[in-house]
Amino acid sequence: MNRLQLKHLTKRFGCLEVLHDVNLEIANGEFVVFVGPSGCGKSTLLRSIAGLENVTSGEIIIDGMRVNGVPPVRRGIAMVFQSYALYPHLNVFENIAFPLRVEHRPDSDVKKRVAAAAEILHLQERLYHKPGELSGGQRQRVAIGRAIVREPKIFLFDEPLSNLDAALRSNMRFELTKLHAELGATMIYVTHDQTEAMTMADKIVVMNSGKVEQIGGPIELYQRPANEFVASFIGSPK
Numbered sequence: 001m002n003r004l005q006l007k008h009l010t011k012r013f014g015c016l017e018v019l020h021d022v023n024l025e026i027a028n029g030e031f032v033v034f035v036g037p038s039g040c041g042k043s044t045l046l047r048s049i050a051g052l053e054n055v056t057s058g059e060i061i062i063d064g065m066r067v068n069g070v071p072p073v074r075r076g077i078a079m080v081f082q083s084y085a086l087y088p089h090l091n092v093f094e095n096i097a098f099p100l101r102v103e104h105r106p107d108s109d110v111k112k113r114v115a116a117a118a119e120i121l122h123l124q125e126r127l128y129h130k131p132g133e134l135s136g137g138q139r140q141r142v143a144i145g146r147a148i149v150r151e152p153k154i155f156l157f158d159e160p161l162s163n164l165d166a167a168l169r170s171n172m173r174f175e176l177t178k179l180h181a182e183l184g185a186t187m188i189y190v191t192h193d194q195t196e197a198m199t200m201a202d203k204i205v206v207m208n209s210g211k212v213e214q215i216g217g218p219i220e221l222y223q224r225p226a227n228e229f230v231a232s233f234i235g236s237p238k
């Protein structure tokens with residue numbers, strides 16, 4: 001069974017159609033990258049999957065269940081925001097624990113989950129520091145830790161590395177790929193950066209003007225682009 005299925009998804013803001021008949025199947029454990037130029041609808045698609053936007057028509061199905069209308073917290077999805085979304089006055093432990101505190105989880109459960117996330121992300125030594133005392137990469141890892149503690153069915157990343165410098169970005173790409181292998185989790189990653197798509201994805205979804213142009217593995221897209229857009233977008237050097 002697919003972890004996530006999108007059927008004929010369409011989203012309009014007034015008369016502006018931002019997503020047009022998007023169809024997609026994602027298997028459990030896949031790392032899928034949505035790539036496309038700025039303004040093509042990537043964030044709107046992620047926000048729709050997360051339940052932060054209502055779609056105009058079509059279906060969103062998670063583990064065989066239609067979730068249109070199901071509130072975000074009940075979809076089993078965690079969205080990773082950019083590192084600047086951390087709370088500056090809370091230490092790393094409480095930043096990671098935040099979603100569990102909101103759910104009033106028992107302290108022992110919170111401690112266990114934060115410790116496990118901190119170990120995966122190599123943040124054990126930083127738990128009692130404030131975000132202001134961390135490097136950019138460490139802050140980004142705290143943002144990811146906040147998603148991990150929720151043990152979501154699907155992780156959503158919306159251009160999480162776009163604030164980081166080139167060296168750190170390439171390092172974080174590697175770490176995210178490793179994290180995916182360790183957790184065996186289903187991850188959807190949005191970027192406008194072709195290099196990120198080609199190096200990280202099991203499967204790439206190329207988007208343009210609210211439409212899916214092609215879905216395939218990195219090599220397949222590179223060798224057999226379905227049309228001119230895919231060829232120029234994936235083929236063009238950064």
Ligand code: ADP
Nearest residue numbers: 013016018036037038039040041042043044045
């Ligand atoms: P991307 O993430 O690929 O850059 P977005 O999903 O953010 O693209 O935006 C796609 C299009 O939808 C853009 O034209 C944007 O201006 C428009 N858009 C996004 N959110 C809204 C909104 N809340 N109201 C009106 N238009 C929006």
Ligand code: MG
Nearest residue numbers: 042043044158
């Ligand atoms: Mg966006």
